[in-house]
Amino acid sequence: SQQGEEDPQALSIQEGENATMNCSYKTSINNLQWYRQNSGRGLVHLILIRSNEREKHSGRLRVTLDTSKKSSSLLITASRAADTASYFCATDVLNSGNTPLVFGKGTRLSVIA
């Protein structure tokens, strides 16, 4: 079963608008990471937030983490057509030993010019 679930599954916005994607997870984590995937390509690491952090920024990206609700959100401000991609959250599960990152199913973002 998936550890992370992104919401919504698909999102369509106009260029210049902000895009917000959410990720919920089931078990306690060490950190949560967001990745981007252009159509049919590999994933690119965007940003990592640790379990003791609440908010992190990187350029036009803002990530929040609420460990009490087991959820995270990724905000892309002033979106561009080039931001069109799928976005995945991935979690490093706490006390999981040799467990790799667990990915959600992703949110497909379409930014219309």
Add this chain to the structure above:
Amino acid sequence: EAGVTQSPTHLIKTRGQQATLRCSPISGHTSVYWYQQALGLGLQFLLWYDEGEERNRGNFPPRFSGRQFPNYSSELNVNALELEDSALYLCASSFGQAGVWLGYTFGSGTRLTVV
């Protein structure tokens, strides 16, 4: 610096055949991860190799196997191919187990089609 390279880019096989997919990690990375991305199912973890050893295996049948070579490159083998094995197979690498707290670097994937 070269990224994670996967070959071939596309592979078409007939049901029942075997497929071999290859991955070369970033120089210095010792861990290689394999994920399957079938349509609508997100990334499903297959295998993790580090320093030549299998560290973890996902919930896949034994006909999915692999290995890691002394130069840290890796091979994924899928035997007795089934139609549902059609997917994008992604390889990622990291500095050992630091990947879970530093992030993975992914290759562009191998698109396997079983007909």
